[in-house]
Amino acid sequence: MNPPRTLFRTRIKFCGFTRPGDVRLACELGADAIGFVFASGSSRRVAAEEARAMRQALAPLVDAVALFSDNPVDEVREVVRQVRPSLLQFHGNEDDAFCRGFGVPYLKAIPMGGELADQHPSALHMRYPGAAGFLFDSHARGGSGGSGKTFDWKRIPVGVQKPFVLAGGITPDNVFEAIQATLPWGVDVSSGIESAPGLKDGDKMRHFVEEVRRADCHVD
Numbered sequence: 043m044n045p046p047r048t049l050f051r052t053r054i055k056f057c058g059f060t061r062p063g064d065v066r067l068a069c070e071l072g073a074d075a076i077g078f079v080f081a082s083g084s085s086r087r088v089a090a091e092e093a094r095a096m097r098q099a100l101a102p103l104v105d106a107v108a109l110f111s112d113n114p115v116d117e118v119r120e121v122v123r124q125v126r127p128s129l130l131q132f133h134g135n136e137d138d139a140f141c142r143g144f145g146v147p148y149l150k151a152i153p154m155g156g157e158l159a160d161q162h163p164s165a166l167h168m169r170y171p172g173a174a175g176f177l178f179d180s181h182a183r184g185g186s187g188g189s190g191k192t193f194d195w196k197r198i199p200v201g202v203q204k205p206f207v208l209a210g211g212i213t214p215d216n217v218f219e220a221i222q223a224t225l226p227w228g229v230d231v232s233s234g235i236e237s238a239p240g241l242k243d244g245d246k247m248r249h250f251v252e253e254v255r256r257a258d259c260h261v262d
């Protein structure tokens with residue numbers, strides 16, 4: 043049985059937006075953060091100008107997160123300049139110095155598929171001392187996120203001292219169980235709230251938020 047987390051509210055990040063209308067709806071439904079993907083090769087990739095327009099659709103008190111995977115430094119700088127994200131998220135082999143170099147807090151995505159390396163909490167903290175938190179995602183090292191696949195949640199390292207976000211294959215149907223099993227700071231979803239890559243589905247977003255709230259109120 044997990045210890046109760048009195049009055050705890052699991053943060054919700056919806057990722058991979060391509061349409062301002064979806065951003066507006068996600069904010070109304072209760073998302074805490076909205077993610078824009080700039081990783082090359084992603085079907086959800088947007089240009090800085092598009093993300094800037096979507097950022098303007100954001101409600102107050104909702105974070106804009108810019109997501110990268112081994113993008114060149116100039117690309118990251120340009121996104122920061124145009125979009126003004128409140129948080130960066132790095133999915134590639136970026137080191138702490140690179141991630142810190144933009145003057146914006148960052149989350150480091152940790153690949154939980156395939157061979158696990160460096161996932162011991164002390165190794166993570168030593169490798170990314172500047173990280174605001176970690177995001178555990180299902181891809182293997184060198185792979186992409188946004189796969190819609192889960193990983194074995196038992197692989198999450200015990201004793202991580204920074205907030206962590208659970209990602210990878212979370213849906214309205216498994217987010218309750220995912221929160222109960224892992225007690226994350228937040229959950230991150232892309233495929234599970236879509237009708238097609240990059241196109242968000244209002245009913246799925248609403249159901250997802252309802253299930254997170256249900257998990258937060260649940261007492262064993």
Ligand SMILES: O=C(O)c1ccccc1NCC(=O)[C@H](O)[C@H](O)COP(=O)(O)O
Pocket residue numbers: 057058079081084085086087109110111133179186187188189190191209210211212230231232233234
């Ligand atoms: O979404 C992408 O296409 C993507 C490409 C490269 C790196 C990361 C990417 N997405 C990350 C996310 O959307 C989420 O952080 C996470 O991977 C959850 O995705 P999903 O399994 O689809 O819910």
